[in-house]
Amino acid sequence: MSGAAGRGPAGRATATGALEVRDAVVRRGEFEVTVDLTVAPGEVLALTGPNGTGKSSVLAALAGLLPLDGGTIALGGEMFDGDTAWVPPETRGVGLVPQQHLLFGHLSSLENVAFGLRARGMRRREARAEAHAWLERLGLADRAHLRADRLSGGQSQRVALARALAASPRLVLLDEPFAALDVRVRDDVRALVADALRELAIPAVLVTHDAGEVETLATRELSLR
Amino acid sequence: MTAAQGGRRPGQRARSGRPPLVLLVPGLAALIFLALPLLALLVRAPWSDLVEIVATGPVAQALWLSLRTATTATLVSLVLGVPLAWLLARGRLPGGGVVRALVTLPMVLPPVVGGVALLSLLGRRGLLGEHLDAWFGITIPFTTSAVVLAQTFVSLPFLVLSVDGALRGLDRRYEDVSATLGASRWTTFRRVTLPMVAPAVGAGAVLCFARALGEFGATITFAGNFPGTTRTMPIAIYLAMEQSPQAAIALSIVLVAISALVLILLRSRWLTALGSTT
Numbered sequence: 001m002s003g004a005a006g007r008g009p010a011g012r013a014t015a016t017g018a019l020e021v022r023d024a025v026v027r028r029g030e031f032e033v034t035v036d037l038t039v040a041p042g043e044v045l046a047l048t049g050p051n052g053t054g055k056s057s058v059l060a061a062l063a064g065l066l067p068l069d070g071g072t073i074a075l076g077g078e079m080f081d082g083d084t085a086w087v088p089p090e091t092r093g094v095g096l097v098p099q100q101h102l103l104f105g106h107l108s109s110l111e112n113v114a115f116g117l118r119a120r121g122m123r124r125r126e127a128r129a130e131a132h133a134w135l136e137r138l139g140l141a142d143r144a145h146l147r148a149d150r151l152s153g154g155q156s157q158r159v160a161l162a163r164a165l166a167a168s169p170r171l172v173l174l175d176e177p178f179a180a181l182d183v184r185v186r187d188d189v190r191a192l193v194a195d196a197l198r199e200l201a202i203p204a205v206l207v208t209h210d211a212g213e214v215e216t217l218a219t220r221e222l223s224l225r
Numbered sequence: 226m227t228a229a230q231g232g233r234r235p236g237q238r239a240r241s242g243r244p245p246l247v248l249l250v251p252g253l254a255a256l257i258f259l260a261l262p263l264l265a266l267l268v269r270a271p272w273s274d275l276v277e278i279v280a281t282g283p284v285a286q287a288l289w290l291s292l293r294t295a296t297t298a299t300l301v302s303l304v305l306g307v308p309l310a311w312l313l314a315r316g317r318l319p320g321g322g323v324v325r326a327l328v329t330l331p332m333v334l335p336p337v338v339g340g341v342a343l344l345s346l347l348g349r350r351g352l353l354g355e356h357l358d359a360w361f362g363i364t365i366p367f368t369t370s371a372v373v374l375a376q377t378f379v380s381l382p383f384l385v386l387s388v389d390g391a392l393r394g395l396d397r398r399y400e401d402v403s404a405t406l407g408a409s410r411w412t413t414f415r416r417v418t419l420p421m422v423a424p425a426v427g428a429g430a431v432l433c434f435a436r437a438l439g440e441f442g443a444t445i446t447f448a449g450n451f452p453g454t455t456r457t458m459p460i461a462i463y464l465a466m467e468q469s470p471q472a473a474i475a476l477s478i479v480l481v482a483i484s485a486l487v488l489i490l491l492r493s494r495w496l497t498a499l500g501s502t503t
Contacts, residue, residue, distance in 0.1 A: 065401045089404040096405045102398050106420045115416070116406035167406050 016041050016170040017076025019062070019203040024071035024081075026054055026061045033058065034071070037222055039171075039203035046218035047207045053224040055207040056099065059173045062205065063096045064089035075171055075203075090119075095169030097177045099207075101156040105149030109135060109159045112148050116167025134162040138192060139185075153180040158189055165196055172197070174206045178213065190216060263481065270478050271471045278475040286453050287461035288479065294369065294457060295437035298376035299384075302433045306384035307426060311414065313385070314392035325389070332382045339378050340446025347374070347447075371448035372455050376437035383436055387429030391422040428491060435487045438480070 019039040026033050033054040039045045047055050060066040062073060064080065064087060072082040079085035080092060095116075103112050113131035118124065135144050138158045143151060148159060157180045164172060177193070178186050194217055197204050206218060214221050243249075271278065278284060309328070318324055331339055347354040347365045357363040365371050399421065403413040419426070441459040448455040450464070458480055465473040 060401075063401075063405050065404070089401070090407050090409055092405070093407065094405055096402060098398065098402060100398075102396075102402045104399065104403075104417055104420075107416075115403070115408070119403075119406055119408035119412055163406070 016202045019171055019205070020072075020074045021062070022072045022074075024058075024061060024073055025069040026057050026066065027069040028054070028057045028060075028066065031057070032069070033224060035222075035224070036071075039205060039220075041203055042198065042201045043219045044197060044204040044206055044217050046214040046221040047205055047224065048209070048214065048221055049224035055224055056175055058224070059096065059175055059205065059207060062171070062173055063094045064092050093168070093170040095164035095167055095172040097160050097164045097172070097174045099175040099179065101153075101160040101180070103148035103151070103156055103159055103163070105147065107148055108145050109140060109148055109151065109155075110144040112159055113162045113166045115163060120167070131162070131166055134166045135159070137196075138162050138189065154182045154185055157181055158185075161189070161193060165200070169200075170202055172200075172202060172204045174204065176207055176209065178208075178210070193217070266474060266477055266481065270474050274471070275475050275478065278472050279479055283452060284461065284472075284476060287456050287458050287476075290369070290372070290453065290456065291438055291458040294372045294376055295434050295440075297373045298380055298437040299430055299434045301373065301377050302381045302384045303426070303430055306381050306429070306433075307388055307419075310385045310388035310392060311418075313389045328382050328385050330382075331379055332386075336379055336440065336442030336444075337446050338442075340375060340443035343371075343375060343378060343443065343447040347371075366447055367449040367451065367455060369448075369454050372444055372457060375443035375447045376440045379440055379443055380433040380436040383432040384426075384429035387425050387432065388422060391425030392418070395421055431487055431491045435484060438483060438487075 018041060019037070021035055021037045024035050026035065031052075031054060035058055037045060047058065049055060057066060061068055061081070067086065068081045073080040074082075075092070075094075078087070080087045103109075104115065107115070110128060110131050113134050114124075114127040117127035117130055122130075132141065132144060135141050138161065140155060140158055140162070143155055143159075148156065151159060157177060161174075161177060174193075178190055181189055190213070206213070208214060208218075244252075279288070312318055313321060313325055313328070344351060344366060346352050347357070349355065349358055349364060349366065354365060357365070365374065395418065399417055400413050403417045404410075408416065439459055440457070441463070444455065444457055445460055450456050450460050456464075458476060462473050462476045462480070465476060
């Protein structure tokens with residue numbers, strides 16, 4: 001697995017900057033939370049706190065799936081969400097690894113990982129080669145042509161990670177990305193993700209309940225109450 | 226749980242036993258009521274002459290016209306209906322409920338009313354038809370195009386409602402993830418949404434085809450009854466009934482066979498599999 005490190009897009013420099021969130025009011029139904037945070041490129045901010053404190057909603061707001069009710073979100077100086085600005089999710093370049101993987105079940109693992117590259121106009125052959133490198137890196141090369149809905153939970157989670165990272169995001173959001181993983185592979189995948197994040201040198205926000213994960217992956221922790 | 230129970234869960238035991246007579250008798254009566262007429266059709270069918278009757282020029286003509294127009298109506302419904310379903314489910318249309326009711330209306334409307342409505346719009350003195358005739362010399366009523374329009378009018382709702390239901394039941398988060406990966410709404414629709422609702426599109430298209438194939442009221446009102454151009458199978462059957470009931474039965478058998486085929490398609494696995502391999 002580690003032999004493949006350095007291949008694929010991870011080494012490519014991605015133009016990015018710090019994530020700056022100021023007095024952002026995230027509202028979903030009755031529920032509301034206000035957050036204020038800064039994450040520098042290469043930093044991993046752990047978002048912790050009990051269930052129902054809106055951690056996933058904060059990620060949705062950062063990804064552009066949930067407009068703010070107030071405050072601002074900016075990445076590398078570009079205003080994503082504010083009084084006069086709104087950047088839709090498809091142009092934000094924010095990678096999201098959802099808790100329930102949400103792989104496109106009708107596509108193969110490879111096509112899932114190549115999806116973001118293709119959506120941004122990369123040629124089919126190149127996109128597939130790059131996607132393949134990512135799958136190899138995550139130890140899933142032999143599952144490349146399997147339909148995503150036939151993968152096990154742990155495999156799905158790794159494909160979801162590869163799908164988000166392969167698209168060269170400027171910011172990556174991880175919603176309990178290791179929860180579904182088998183204990184035996186969890187440490188390996190965690191190490192791979194740590195490597196990839198270091199190489200990509202982009203800001204990352206990690207939602208987790210695992211104190212060990214905060215310890216090994218995160219550079220800082222923000223606890224929502 | 227003991228071996229004697231044969232792995233049956235406790236709840237299942239209470240559900241077994243004879244159904245109450247109050248439900249059994251009317252239920253069976255309904256089943257017989259639905260099955261007997263079809264059985265009579267099969268018994269009365271002139272099996273020995275069937276091929277001969279169906280192969281005669283006028284019948285083959287009507288069958289071919291029906292298959293052609295119903296297929297065209299289904300294709301038109303797919304091209305127009307899937308986008309309409311998307312607008313209903315995702316488009317945040319103002320007054321979406323009213324629009325949905327409007328789409329459902331042709332399903333519950335007597336088809337002959339649909340025919341009169343189409344004439345009021347596209348007839349020679351119709352709202353639009355008048356101008357089509359005067360400016361372009363186009364007359365639609367009583368042509369094969371009119372047959373397709375009548376069939377589309379009554380069958381399109383089946384497709385729209387089937388796809389609309391599937392879209393509303395679809396987990397929006399897949400489309401959200403697609404957007405975060407940089408896909409435009411069109412790309413998301415093409416590569417994520419549509420493949421995920423493909424079984425509903427297939428089922429809707431099959432229902433649409435069946436409805437178009439059986440269309441009578443709107444067709445005879447708006448398109449008339451001209452052999453070769455507008456005399457579809459249902460109209461041919463109705464006419465045959467006056468001269469030769471045997472022929473009418475033979476033609477009906479053909480439509481029963483096609484409908485049965487449609488039903489098999491609807492329930493068969495390949496239709497659901499179709500959605501997962503695209």
